[in-house]
Amino acid sequence: MRTISALRIAAALAVMLVGVPRAVAAQPAPAAAAEVEIDQFAFVPQRITVKAGTTVTWINDDDTPHTVASSSKLFKSKALDTKDKFSFTFTTPGTYAYFCSLHPHMTGVVVVEAVTGADATQ
Amino acid sequence: MTSDQGEERGVSRRKILECMTWAGTGVLWTVVGGMPRSLGIMGEAAAAGASGLTFLQISDSHVGFDKPANPNALGTLEEAISKINALTVRPSFIIHTGDITHLSKPSEFDDADRIISQARLDVHYVPGEHDVLDEDVKLYRNRYGRGSKGAGWYSFDADGVHFIGLVNVVDLKAGGLGNLGNEQLEWLEDDLNGCAASTPIVVFAHIPLWSVYPTWGWGTEDAARALDYLKRFGSVTVLNGHIHQIMQKVEGNVTFHTAMSTAFPQPAPGAAPSPGPMKVADDKLRSVLGITDVTFKRGQQRLAIIDQPLQR
Ligand SMILES: [Cu+2]
Numbered sequence: 194m195r196t197i198s199a200l201r202i203a204a205a206l207a208v209m210l211v212g213v214p215r216a217v218a219a220q221p222a223p224a225a226a227a228e229v230e231i232d233q234f235a236f237v238p239q240r241i242t243v244k245a246g247t248t249v250t251w252i253n254d255d256d257t258p259h260t261v262a263s264s265s266k267l268f269k270s271k272a273l274d275t276k277d278k279f280s281f282t283f284t285t286p287g288t289y290a291y292f293c294s295l296h297p298h299m300t301g302v303v304v305v306e307a308v309t310g311a312d313a314t315q
Numbered sequence: 316m317t318s319d320q321g322e323e324r325g326v327s328r329r330k331i332l333e334c335m336t337w338a339g340t341g342v343l344w345t346v347v348g349g350m351p352r353s354l355g356i357m358g359e360a361a362a363a364g365a366s367g368l369t370f371l372q373i374s375d376s377h378v379g380f381d382k383p384a385n386p387n388a389l390g391t392l393e394e395a396i397s398k399i400n401a402l403t404v405r406p407s408f409i410i411h412t413g414d415i416t417h418l419s420k421p422s423e424f425d426d427a428d429r430i431i432s433q434a435r436l437d438v439h440y441v442p443g444e445h446d447v448l449d450e451d452v453k454l455y456r457n458r459y460g461r462g463s464k465g466a467g468w469y470s471f472d473a474d475g476v477h478f479i480g481l482v483n484v485v486d487l488k489a490g491g492l493g494n495l496g497n498e499q500l501e502w503l504e505d506d507l508n509g510c511a512a513s514t515p516i517v518v519f520a521h522i523p524l525w526s527v528y529p530t531w532g533w534g535t536e537d538a539a540r541a542l543d544y545l546k547r548f549g550s551v552t553v554l555n556g557h558i559h560q561i562m563q564k565v566e567g568n569v570t571f572h573t574a575m576s577t578a579f580p581q582p583a584p585g586a587a588p589s590p591g592p593m594k595v596a597d598d599k600l601r602s603v604l605g606i607t608d609v610t611f612k613r614g615q616q617r618l619a620i621i622d623q624p625l626q627r
Pocket residue numbers: 234258259260293294295296297299
């Protein structure tokens with residue numbers, strides 16, 4: 194179980210985190226986290242690249258509700274009020290476009306890369 | 316539908332629609348061919364002396380909003396209703412152009428109903444994107460959607476004027492703007508087929524049906540098709556909300572007008588990094604919130620649109 198503070202640190206560091214807690218040996222995929230802020234009617238960063246297995250968390254910093262909706266309907270948040278969060282774990286490599294279903298001019302992309310052997314031994 | 320305009324004036328008198336806007340300062344504007352001209356100071360009594368069908372537009376009450384731009388959106392809605400109750404000429408009904416609530420909560424809808432019902436007038440609603448935050452638009456439709464089609468579109472007639480309420484806030488596409496959708500557009504075409512070209516038409520919807528500022532999503536993707544169906548009519552007035560400020564454009568026989576919010580102002584297009592709620596000085600807030608009074612004078616093909624702030 195990742196903690197909120199772990200998510201926050203992940204966001205503070207950068208777009209993507211590779212360091213993973215190893216406490217649970219049985220964990221099949223490396224757990225990683227990334228955060229996207231919703232600020233001034235924009236997803237920041239607008240495009241992020243993560244490894245498969247990463248949980249991406251969106252947090253709404255606006256005074257206006259927004260949603261996070263996958264263009265392929267893979268995921269959709271409820272309306273996020275100020276400071277509300279939504280998380281989704283990306284397990285399969287690929288390019289995932291999403292938008293705010295209330296303000297559809299707000300768009301973003303999550304690029305998910307395969308976990309390679311090198312990643313695993315890091 | 317018939318019109319009691321007498322002669323078939325609508326299309327033959329396809330002259331430029333004149334439209335008066337009485338701005339908050341009490342200046343009477345007449346707009347001819349898209350060029351606003353000030354006619355000087357005008358008193359409230361003169362504006363109220365108009366005869367004919369008068370109705371009221373309120374918009375974007377955002378009940379439940381409590382952020383710095385207006386910690387008490389319910390209170391300013393109540394002030395707007397008091398303002399309506401104090402009008403010298405009592406309007407026939409109210410049109411609410413959406414964003415009744417901020418978060419589509421049942422309690423917010425309840426509060427809005429409690430305050431708006433104090434006007435003791437019929438209210439014709441269309442939803443804003445803040446009213447349909449539940450996936451299946453159930454909350455809105457159960458309360459306001461009786462007799463409407465789809466996500467809540469409908470039409471009605473009053474005093475020879477044909478009113479059409481449209482929904483452009485559901486099923487929005489990534490990267491796009493407001494959206495009417497094929498089903499609604501087909502219904503609109505059909506609905507208008509029953510109307511003589513001389514019938515004055517009033518269309519109301521939440522998001523502007525003209526391209527105000529697409530960068531901020533202020534426009535409607537497929538509005539051109541709707542406007543195409545409206546082309547043959549001599550007098551078309553389009554009333555919208557969503558942008559929380561007054562804006563007007565005249566294009567041929569079509570007048571586009573957006574109303575103030577009763578909750579909080581938003582910045583002029585491009586004047587801020589985003590269209591979010593704009594904080595103004597506390598003593599200025601009521602000068603940028605308000606209601607819109609619309610009067611149709613029979614036989615004049617002219618709708619007088621009067622925006623009144625809560626406080627001058
Ligand atoms: Cu949004």
